[in-house]
Amino acid sequence: MGQEEQSLERQAASLVPLDQFIELATHRSLEDLLTDALALMIRTFNAKAGSLIFARVPPLCIRQGEFDFDKKAVEQISRWEKTIEDKIDSTWEIQTPRLSPITIHPLSDGKLILLTIPLLSQVKVIGSIGLVFESGREPDNYQHQVLIRFVRGLSNMAQLTEELAVTQQRLSQLGLLYQVGQVMASTFDLTKLLSDTLQLTTSMIDAAASALLLIDEQSNELVFEALHGIKEAVVSRQRISLDEGIAGWVATHSEPVIVNDVSKDERFSREADVHIGDLTRSIAAVPLQIKGKTIGVLEVLNKFSHNGFDEEDLRLMLTLATQAAIAIENARLYQSLREERDRIIQVQEDVRKELSRRLHDGTLQLLAAIAMDVEHIGRLLKLKPEAVFAELEALRKLVHQANREARMVLFELRPIILESQGLVPALRSYVSQLQDSDEFLIHLDVGNFDSQLDPKVAGTIFSIVQEAINNVKKHAHARNVWINLAVDEDQLVVGIKDDGRGFDVKAVEREYDQRGSFGLLNMHERAELIDGFLVIESSQVEPERGTVVTLRVPLSKAGKPK
Numbered sequence: 001m002g003q004e005e006q007s008l009e010r011q012a013a014s015l016v017p018l019d020q021f022i023e024l025a026t027h028r029s030l031e032d033l034l035t036d037a038l039a040l041m042i043r044t045f046n047a048k049a050g051s052l053i054f055a056r057v058p059p060l061c062i063r064q065g066e067f068d069f070d071k072k073a074v075e076q077i078s079r080w081e082k083t084i085e086d087k088i089d090s091t092w093e094i095q096t097p098r099l100s101p102i103t104i105h106p107l108s109d110g111k112l113i114l115l116t117i118p119l120l121s122q123v124k125v126i127g128s129i130g131l132v133f134e135s136g137r138e139p140d141n142y143q144h145q146v147l148i149r150f151v152r153g154l155s156n157m158a159q160l161t162e163e164l165a166v167t168q169q170r171l172s173q174l175g176l177l178y179q180v181g182q183v184m185a186s187t188f189d190l191t192k193l194l195s196d197t198l199q200l201t202t203s204m205i206d207a208a209a210s211a212l213l214l215i216d217e218q219s220n221e222l223v224f225e226a227l228h229g230i231k232e233a234v235v236s237r238q239r240i241s242l243d244e245g246i247a248g249w250v251a252t253h254s255e256p257v258i259v260n261d262v263s264k265d266e267r268f269s270r271e272a273d274v275h276i277g278d279l280t281r282s283i284a285a286v287p288l289q290i291k292g293k294t295i296g297v298l299e300v301l302n303k304f305s306h307n308g309f310d311e312e313d314l315r316l317m318l319t320l321a322t323q324a325a326i327a328i329e330n331a332r333l334y335q336s337l338r339e340e341r342d343r344i345i346q347v348q349e350d351v352r353k354e355l356s357r358r359l360h361d362g363t364l365q366l367l368a369a370i371a372m373d374v375e376h377i378g379r380l381l382k383l384k385p386e387a388v389f390a391e392l393e394a395l396r397k398l399v400h401q402a403n404r405e406a407r408m409v410l411f412e413l414r415p416i417i418l419e420s421q422g423l424v425p426a427l428r429s430y431v432s433q434l435q436d437s438d439e440f441l442i443h444l445d446v447g448n449f450d451s452q453l454d455p456k457v458a459g460t461i462f463s464i465v466q467e468a469i470n471n472v473k474k475h476a477h478a479r480n481v482w483i484n485l486a487v488d489e490d491q492l493v494v495g496i497k498d499d500g501r502g503f504d505v506k507a508v509e510r511e512y513d514q515r516g517s518f519g520l521l522n523m524h525e526r527a528e529l530i531d532g533f534l535v536i537e538s539s540q541v542e543p544e545r546g547t548v549v550t551l552r553v554p555l556s557k558a559g560k561p562k
C-alpha cells in the first residue's frame with residue numbers, strides 16, 4: 001500500500017468512526033444493515049437525503065433524510081431509481097471496478113446535487129447509493145475517496161449478509177425436509193401421513209393453506225384427500241374434474257405452476273375456489289409422481305409474503321412432492337397388504353366354517369346313522385336274524401355315501417389330480433364325483449383343448465369353477481349345469497352355465513358388506529391374479545334362464561413354464 005493510500009485510510013478512519021463501521025458488520029438482517037449504513041453515510045457526509053437500491057426480487061429500496069425539497073427534484077430521483085432497478089434486472093457490469101465510479105447529477109436547476117455510486121460484487125452491479133447535497137456542499141475529492149472505500153466495504157458486507165441469510169434459510173429448509181422425511185417414514189397411516197405432510201409444507205412455504213389431491217382413476221376426478229388451513233367441513237373428500245382449475249391442469253399436464261394472481265389466469269376455476277372455502281389469491285401447485293405416473297397434486301395457497309410464490313418455493317414443493325408420493329405409495333401398498341391379509345384370514349375362516357358345516361350336515365350325520373344302524377343290526381341278530389341282510393344292504397349304502405362325501409371334501413380342499421395331471425383330468429374327476437349326487441346333472445365339454453397349463457393358473461381356474469358350482473348348489477336349484485372349455489384365438493375360454501334361478505348381480509356386489517359373503521368378489525380377484533377377465537350374467541326376470549359365468553385367460557399367460 002502506497003503512502004497516499006495509507007494517508008487516505010487514516011483520514012477515512014477519522015471521518016467514519018471505526019466502531020460504527022464495525023457495528024454494521026454485526027447485523028444479520030440485510031435490510032437493517034443497509035438502512036443503518038445509509039443513515040451513517042448521510043450523517044458522515046452531511047447529506048440532505050439518501051436513497052439505496054439493492055438487487056433482490058423485487059429490489060430492496062430504502063430512502064432516508066429530507067425528501068420534502070421541490071417536487072421536480074424528487075421526480076428526477078425517482079426516475080433515476082427506476083433506471084437503476086431496470087438495469088439491475090439485467091446483466092449490468094462495470095469493466096474497471098477497482099474504484100467504483102461516482103456520478104454527479106444536477107438537480108432543481110443546480111440548487112441540489114445527486115451523487116450516485118454503485119454497489120459492486122466483483123464486476124457485477126448489485127445495487128446503487130444516491131446522496132443528495134445542497135450545491136456547493138457536496139463532498140470534495142478526499143471525501144470521494146472515503147465514500148468509495150466505504151461503499152466498497154458495504155458491498156462486501158451486504159453480499160456476505162445476503163449469502164449468510166440464504167445459507168441459514170437453506171439450513172432451515174434442510175431441517176424441515178429432514179423432519180418431513182422422518183414424519184413420512186414413521187407411519188403407514190395414510191390419513192396422518194397426509195395431514196402431517198401438509199402441515200409441514202404450509203409452514204415451510206409460509207402459506208396460508210395447502211391441499212393434497214389424489215387422482216381417482218375410475219371416475220377420472222381429483223379428490224381432496226387432505227387439507228391444512230382450510231375449512232375442512234367444506235372440502236374434505238370433495239371432488240373436482242381433472243379438467244377443472246389449476247390443480248386439474250397440473251394433474252393432466254404433469255407440470256408445476258405458480259399463479260400469483262389467480263384473477264389473471266384463465267385456468268383458475270371459481271368453482272374450485274368454492275371448494276376451498278376461502279378466497280384464493282395465489283397458488284403454487286406441483287404434481288405428485290411415482291415412476292413417471294402422476295397420482296395427484298400438492299398445492300399451497302395465499303403466500304403471506306407480498307412478493308408471492310417464487311421458483312425457490314417450487315423447488316421445495318417438488319422435493320416435498322417426491323417424498324410425499326413415495327410415502328403415499330408405500331402407505332397404499334401397506335394398506336393393500338393388510339386388507340389382503342385380512343381377506344385371506346376371512347377366506348380361511350369361511351373355508352373352515354364351510355368345511356365344518358359340510359362335515360356336520362353330511363359326513364358326521366351319515367356316520368351317526370351308520371353307528372345307529374350297527375346297534376340296530378346287533379339287536380336284530382338276537383331278535384330277528386332273517387332281517388339282518390336287508391339292514392346290511394342299507395348300511396352298505398350309507399357307508400358308500402359317507403365315503404363319497406368325505407372324498408369330495410378332501411378333493412375340493414386339495415385335488416391331487418390337478419397337481420399331477422392338469423386341469424382337464426381334474427375337471428373330469430370333479431364332475432364324476434358330483435354326478436353321484438341327485439342335485440343336478442353336469443355336462444362337461446372340453447372340446448379339443450389339451451394344453452398343459454401353468455399349475456398356478458390351472459389351480460386358479462379350478463377354484464373359480466368350484467366357486468361357481470357351489471353357488472349353483474346353494475342358490476340356483478338347477479337341473480343342469482354345463483362346463484365348457486374352448487380356445488378362442490389367443491384365449492382360453494371357460495364357461496359355467498346353469499338352468500336354475502337367476503339373481504341380480506349388481507345388487508349382490510353392492511351389498512357385500514351386509515351379506516358377509518364374498519363369493520363373486522373372490523372369483524373376480526382370482527381372475528385378476530392370472531390376468532383373466534371374468535363376466536357374470538344372470539337375470540331374475542326370465543325364469544330358468546339361470547346364470548352364465550365366463551372366464552377368459554390369455555394363453556400367453558396360462559401356458560406351462562418350460
